[in-house]
Amino acid sequence: xxxxxxxxxxxxxxxxxxxxxxxxxxxxxxxxxxxxxxxxxxxxxxxxxxxxxxxxxxxxxxxxxxxxxxxxxxxxxxxxxxxxxxxxxxxxxxxxxxxxxxxxxxxxxxxxxxxxxxxxxxxxxxxxxxxxxxxxxxxxxxxxxxxxxxxxxxxxxxxxxxxxxxxxxxxxxxxxxxxxxxxxxxxxxxxxxxxxxxxxxxx
Amino acid sequence: xxxxxxxxxxxxxxxxxxxxxxxxxxxxxxxxxxxxxxxxxxxxxxxxxxxxxxxxxxxxxxxxxxxxxxxxxxxxxxxxxxxxxxxxxxxxxxxxxxxxxxxxxxxxxxxxxxxxxxxxxxxxxxxxxxxxxxxxxxxxxxxxxxxxxxxxxxxxxxxxxxxxxxxxxxxxxxxxxxxxxxxxxxxxxxxxxxxxxxxxxxx
DNA sequence: TTTGGATAATGAACAACGTTCAGTATATTT
DNA sequence: AAATATACTGAACGTTGTTCATTATCCAAA
Numbered sequence: 022x023x024x025x026x027x028x029x030x031x032x033x034x035x036x037x038x039x040x041x042x043x044x045x046x047x048x049x050x051x052x053x054x055x056x057x058x059x060x061x062x063x064x065x066x067x068x069x070x071x072x073x074x075x076x077x078x079x080x081x082x083x084x085x086x087x088x089x090x091x092x093x094x095x096x097x098x099x100x101x102x103x104x105x106x107x108x109x110x111x112x113x114x115x116x117x118x119x120x121x122x123x124x125x126x127x128x129x130x131x132x133x134x135x136x137x138x139x140x141x142x143x144x145x146x147x148x149x150x151x152x153x154x155x156x157x158x159x160x161x162x163x164x165x166x167x168x169x170x171x172x173x174x175x176x177x178x179x180x181x182x183x184x185x186x187x188x189x190x191x192x193x194x195x196x197x198x199x200x201x202x203x204x205x206x207x208x209x210x211x212x213x214x215x216x217x218x219x220x221x222x223x224x
Numbered sequence: 225x226x227x228x229x230x231x232x233x234x235x236x237x238x239x240x241x242x243x244x245x246x247x248x249x250x251x252x253x254x255x256x257x258x259x260x261x262x263x264x265x266x267x268x269x270x271x272x273x274x275x276x277x278x279x280x281x282x283x284x285x286x287x288x289x290x291x292x293x294x295x296x297x298x299x300x301x302x303x304x305x306x307x308x309x310x311x312x313x314x315x316x317x318x319x320x321x322x323x324x325x326x327x328x329x330x331x332x333x334x335x336x337x338x339x340x341x342x343x344x345x346x347x348x349x350x351x352x353x354x355x356x357x358x359x360x361x362x363x364x365x366x367x368x369x370x371x372x373x374x375x376x377x378x379x380x381x382x383x384x385x386x387x388x389x390x391x392x393x394x395x396x397x398x399x400x401x402x403x404x405x406x407x408x409x410x411x412x413x414x415x416x417x418x419x420x421x422x423x424x425x426x427x
Numbered sequence: 428t429t430t431g432g433a434t435a436a437t438g439a440a441c442a443a444c445g446t447t448c449a450g451t452a453t454a455t456t457t
Numbered sequence: 458a459a460a461t462a463t464a465c466t467g468a469a470c471g472t473t474g475t476t477c478a479t480t481a482t483c484c485a486a487a
Contacts, residue, residue, distance in 0.1 A: 024455075028463090053338070057445060067466045069447075078445065132399060133336060135256070153402060170424040175403060179417045180387065180424075186394055187386025196335060199356060200378060214382045221373040221383075221425045231434090260474060270437045272476080281474065428487100435482070444473070454463070 090148030121189030293351030324392030
């Protein structure tokens with residue numbers, strides 16, 4: 022009686038089909054400009070069908086968010102590999118900033134877009150926490166080895182996250198136009214500012 | 225022949241009537257949840273009338289934004305009064321954070337909401353630049369007196385702005401739920417983190 | 428004071444949106 | 458083969474921002 026299992030499999034396959042199409046369109050046009058009707062068209066189903074698999078557009082956002090956190094975590098693991106805690110912290114911060122610059126629409130729906138945060142969500146919590154823990158672990162290491170001017174890990178985490186998120190999000194909302202002369206200078210300026218910050222808080 | 229002048233006055237009065245109603249509703253419900261029809265109802269005019277004074281909803285946003293920058297500037301002038309540059313910087317950062325916590329919807333439409341930034345806009349540019357220059361002047365003072373671990377004013381400005389904006393905006397999007405235990409602890413934690421940061425970059 | 432042309436305001440109409448649901452088609456079980 | 462359960466549809470609802478022909482109001486000239 023493998024029929025119920027096949028049904029189950031088809032159900033998750035359909036969810037993944039929808040999620041994949043949504044991710045593609047969110048990346049290209051952003052969350053707001055992507056319509057349910059558009060997603061339905063892309064996968065050649067009726068709009069109503071999507072609501073058989075997702076409660077509403079927000080639930081679709083959460084699904085894509087979880088995926089996005091996974092991607093960021095992969096980038097972290099790939100880019101921040103140094104055994105030197107300070108160097109690793111630098112790599113981590115660079116990776117974060119570059120991720121934001123290279124995937125603006127993705128960064129948007131992960132950290133900027135307005136959507137009630139259901140922290141209870143399993144996948145979301147896990148992947149989001151993975152990214153955060155990567156930073157926390159790195160900072161714990163730095164602080165234990167007395168390399169930074171901070172002693173509290175939570176405070177240090179908040180500081181560095183706020184700094185890099187601030188840089189990326191202000192840029193994404195064009196608020197740095199007044200300060201940074203040319204558009205193509207932005208990546209370098211952001212990285213430089215972050216490194217200046219790290220240098221300042223390094224013992 | 226004061227008729228053209230009266231017409232002019234009535235025109236700006238109408239604009240202000242609309243702007244005031246928009247500001248009120250943006251503050252209460254946010255930009256997205258405020259409809260043109262709602263604003264029209266509030267001032268007892270037809271929806272179409274609003275379009276005789278504003279090109280679209282975004283132009284209304286710009287008007288309110290300019291107003292909001294003015295408010296922030298007033299807060300700066302009122303709160304950051306110390307003659308000690310470092311203390312003044314601290315006051316400035318506190319004022320910024322508190323402004324964001326006390327006026328979440330306003331902060332949202334000033335710095336987070338998606339809207340094409342027409343930096344050419346007069347009022348907008350002036351008020352926005354006022355706020356930024358307040359910070360730049362303060363930091364210039366600090367750096368000239370060799371009180372900070374940075375030498376470049378632009379970098380320093382970017383650093384501090386990113387940090388406080390990062391703190392406020394991450395909190396506004398509920399991203400600190402994972403890190404900060406209780407909701408009411410947030411203001412203290414944000415201020416503490418900012419002060420830790422300032423302490424770290426102070427010589 | 429009446430008339431004619433500018434100006435101001437209206438509100439119905441349009442297209443697009445998220446979402447729902449009665450109805451239809453397909454698949455599974457009896 | 459019939460009855461039941463499941464999957465899907467697409468028209469419809471209530472919003473939204475925005476437009477525009479129509480109507481009302483005002484002001485200057487006759």
